[in-house]
Amino acid sequence: MKKLLSLALVLCMVLSIVSFASAEEAATKLTLWTFISQHDAYYYTLADMWNEQNPDKQIELECVTLGYDEMHNKLKVALQAGEGAPDICDVEVGQFPNILAYSDSLVPLQDYMGDLMNQLVESRLNLYSKGGNLYGIPYHIGACVTFYQVDLLEAAGIDYTTIVTWDDWYNAGLKLKEYDSTKYMGNVETSTQWQTALMITQLGSDFVDNSDEDNPVATINTEAMLKAVETQQKWVEDGIAVVCPGGQVDTEEGKAYVATNEMASITMPLWYMSRFTSEIGDACYQKYAIAPSPVFEVGQNQSVGLGGTGTVVVKDNENYDLAAQFTVFAKASKDANILIWQELGFDPCNKEVWAMDEVTHDPDNTYNQYFLTNAFDVLNSINEIAGVASTSISPTINTYLDTTLWNEVYIDMMDPAEALEEAQAAIEDELF
Amino acid sequence: MQVMNMIAIKTQNKVKERKTLFIVILGVLLLAYGITGLFTLNGSGAKFDKAYDSSSDLSKYYFQTLDEGESYSLLQGAWLFSVRSRNIWMIGGVLLIAAYFVVNKHLLYSQGIAPYMFMLPFILTFLIFFLYPLVTTIKMSFQSITATSAEWIGFKNYQNLFSNKTFYTAVKNSVRYTVITCALLIPFPLLFAYMLNSASMKYSGLFKAILFVPVLSSVVVAGIIFRMMFSELDGAMMNQIRGLFGLEPIYWLKGEWTAMFAMVLLCCWRWTGMNILYYMAGLKSIPNSLYEAADIDGANSVQKFRCIAWPLLKPTTIYVLTISIYAGLAMFTESYMIFGNNSSPKNYGLTIVGYLYRYGFEKVDKFGFASAVGLVLLTGALLINVLQLRITGVIGRRKGD
Numbered sequence A: 001m002k003k004l005l006s007l008a009l010v011l012c013m014v015l016s017i018v019s020f021a022s023a024e025e026a027a028t029k030l031t032l033w034t035f036i037s038q039h040d041a042y043y044y045t046l047a048d049m050w051n052e053q054n055p056d057k058q059i060e061l062e063c064v065t066l067g068y069d070e071m072h073n074k075l076k077v078a079l080q081a082g083e084g085a086p087d088i089c090d091v092e093v094g095q096f097p098n099i100l101a102y103s104d105s106l107v108p109l110q111d112y113m114g115d116l117m118n119q120l121v122e123s124r125l126n127l128y129s130k131g132g133n134l135y136g137i138p139y140h141i142g143a144c145v146t147f148y149q150v151d152l153l154e155a156a157g158i159d160y161t162t163i164v165t166w167d168d169w170y171n172a173g174l175k176l177k178e179y180d181s182t183k184y185m186g187n188v189e190t191s192t193q194w195q196t197a198l199m200i201t202q203l204g205s206d207f208v209d210n211s212d213e214d215n216p217v218a219t220i221n222t223e224a225m226l227k228a229v230e231t232q233q234k235w236v237e238d239g240i241a242v243v244c245p246g247g248q249v250d251t252e253e254g255k256a257y258v259a260t261n262e263m264a265s266i267t268m269p270l271w272y273m274s275r276f277t278s279e280i281g282d283a284c285y286q287k288y289a290i291a292p293s294p295v296f297e298v299g300q301n302q303s304v305g306l307g308g309t310g311t312v313v314v315k316d317n318e319n320y321d322l323a324a325q326f327t328v329f330a331k332a333s334k335d336a337n338i339l340i341w342q343e344l345g346f347d348p349c350n351k352e353v354w355a356m357d358e359v360t361h362d363p364d365n366t367y368n369q370y371f372l373t374n375a376f377d378v379l380n381s382i383n384e385i386a387g388v389a390s391t392s393i394s395p396t397i398n399t400y401l402d403t404t405l406w407n408e409v410y411i412d413m414m415d416p417a418e419a420l421e422e423a424q425a426a427i428e429d430e431l432f
Numbered sequence B: 001m002q003v004m005n006m007i008a009i010k011t012q013n014k015v016k017e018r019k020t021l022f023i024v025i026l027g028v029l030l031l032a033y034g035i036t037g038l039f040t041l042n043g044s045g046a047k048f049d050k051a052y053d054s055s056s057d058l059s060k061y062y063f064q065t066l067d068e069g070e071s072y073s074l075l076q077g078a079w080l081f082s083v084r085s086r087n088i089w090m091i092g093g094v095l096l097i098a099a100y101f102v103v104n105k106h107l108l109y110s111q112g113i114a115p116y117m118f119m120l121p122f123i124l125t126f127l128i129f130f131l132y133p134l135v136t137t138i139k140m141s142f143q144s145i146t147a148t149s150a151e152w153i154g155f156k157n158y159q160n161l162f163s164n165k166t167f168y169t170a171v172k173n174s175v176r177y178t179v180i181t182c183a184l185l186i187p188f189p190l191l192f193a194y195m196l197n198s199a200s201m202k203y204s205g206l207f208k209a210i211l212f213v214p215v216l217s218s219v220v221v222a223g224i225i226f227r228m229m230f231s232e233l234d235g236a237m238m239n240q241i242r243g244l245f246g247l248e249p250i251y252w253l254k255g256e257w258t259a260m261f262a263m264v265l266l267c268c269w270r271w272t273g274m275n276i277l278y279y280m281a282g283l284k285s286i287p288n289s290l291y292e293a294a295d296i297d298g299a300n301s302v303q304k305f306r307c308i309a310w311p312l313l314k315p316t317t318i319y320v321l322t323i324s325i326y327a328g329l330a331m332f333t334e335s336y337m338i339f340g341n342n343s344s345p346k347n348y349g350l351t352i353v354g355y356l357y358r359y360g361f362e363k364v365d366k367f368g369f370a371s372a373v374g375l376v377l378l379t380g381a382l383l384i385n386v387l388q389l390r391i392t393g394v395i396g397r398r399k400g401d
Helices: A002-026 A037-053 A068-081 A096-100 A122-127 A150-155 A166-179 A194-202 A223-237 A252-258 A272-284 A320-331 A334-344 A366-370 A375-381 A394-410 A416-430 B002-019 B021-040 B045-053 B074-084 B086-103 B114-140 B156-162 B165-185 B187-197 B204-216 B219-229 B237-244 B256-284 B288-296 B301-312 B314-329 B333-339 B352-362 B367-391
Strands: A028-034 A059-065 A088-092 A144-149 A186-188 A241-243 A265-269 A288-291 A303-305 A309-313 A385-387 B143-145 B150-152
Touching (some): A028 A037, A096 A394, A144 A194, A166 A223, A194 A303, A194 A385, A223 A241, A265 A272, A320 A334, B143 B156, B143 B367, B156 B367, B219 B237, B256 B333, B288 B301
Parallel strands (some): A028 A059, A186 A241
Antiparallel strands (some): A088 A309, A144 A288
């Protein structure tokens, strides 16, 4: 009896091992790290699509969501050590220069892209390239737009469609103050620089001069910066703009503040739509219209591509070839770009999608229902979407601006010119 | 007869030991060989292995760099092979040493070796997880470590460190935090423990539980809750408390002292209970007879505290002070959680460890610099504590006693 039992047990074990082995053979396991939980579901959908279309190259995708800092730091350490990195990883654009330092360990993706190279917006691909190689594939353009709270503005007698310049915007703010002094026209950011980036690109400048790719130079004490900072400081002084709680609208506190509807306008990249629908929710439903952002002078670029996430493939791992094929499929193909809009609410990099009316004007789409105007109408009407450079010194510059400079000029109300000189010196001091 | 037997066995064992001695010598040599290989690596071992296997450029991952066109000699090639197979040598060495003890089982039961066997888990943990990283850190602090290579640069990391203004901000914050927490976390827990310990205290069990519960909470969860409490929104708890006194809401985490207040409050909330526990244990060990004697002499409770409890609690106080200094200087998580990340407004929440983290993990190519920061912190904390322990008389001054 005992023998029989043990025999049965052995048989069971052998069978289970065999069944596991056969399952392994069928699908290649790929690990993916991301720092935004919504991206999981998106990748799983695409993995299913890939498995349907490629019966001979089945994959078994495992997505791991980690915190922003945690994920990027872990990835850096893994790349430094040469082991422990995932097959595929989402990397935020601000962190991308850090990861590009490890380009030896990343797969150049242009060979896998083929024709898709020409279909995606070039300036976005440049962000994730180094030495002629493409190392990351973007989700979106992140075109900066302005969300206007129509009810409130109309009640104050303001027609948001007539706002063209920042002066118009400021005057509208004064009018709004007369109507209700507790409301604000907009906000200034102290822990990031979406709005400032838009302004300085309109004035033809950037935070960094990378005309020499190997030796980028910080350009903080520029005329453009001075004008952008002075403009925003005046807003704060005159009570037109509030210093955003939480440092910017894309933080817990910031989103809670947006939900109070105390701001008449928010200038943010288009991906902020998804924060409205998934996190801010009913409080702002059908209240905001999307419109091109103001400019200093007519003719300047109305938008700039900000933020973003590039997906990289790690070469240290065995299955990098398949991982790269899947990544290109999941991020660059037209199907994927349609899904990027439908599922994630991002403005996809594949411009062909912008013209597909059945996709962009789908009345069942959550984003189309949530806002009073259509995002793609705005995108198609914008004269130019500029870009900001992302270089090896950008993380250092951003750290200083986000921790010190904005607090000095918008909270301590320090003289802008003086603060910018100090910032320039401090950043150069940090770049040893 | 039995005695004769034992002597015979002992002689047999001695012979066996001598005969198998070569095994342990070989084992130690192999282990040393493997460890030397480990230390001749520069940077990542995994990358070295990969480069070796694909016979590409090794000089980036090896201490000996090559000039253009130069190649490794035959002897160096043999050494590189041994570096590649360092794990085999190390495992082999350990196995041989183990084999020696298996053969000479009696040694494990001898009085000379058994104690070391019991200490082995600690010794191994210490060597692998403390000493090895420490030695590597010292090595790295003299190097510039980039994504692909490690280069010796002498004292440049230290020069950069001492000329960097942000470093002094971090030191200032850490020292300030340490001083404040030490000043609060010793007298108050002592007072509370004394009160809880006294017989006239009612519901002392309940109070003990309430004061101790925060110790068990996770600093991450507590940090997030404190961040919400100190939020700048009007509805945040601390701003509402200000409202009760008719004060305007403020940006708690954007002011130098209010931010420090938030961090210190979190620390005190969490650690008061723990320190009370230490003091309770200290108080319990004071014999009752001393108090009774004092009663007979007519001492009041203040005198009893000053002349009995305080002097006899000195060892506890020194212990609490030592760990508080260390914990204060090494603080990081509290600041990280309260500010939501490692960058706080104007670096008001930046600590030395936060500074280390910024360079070691948030930036690239700065592992060497971060190692230097770590060593400076270690040296500083050691110096302060040694000084403190000398002043309080725990170390030194033994001869005169």
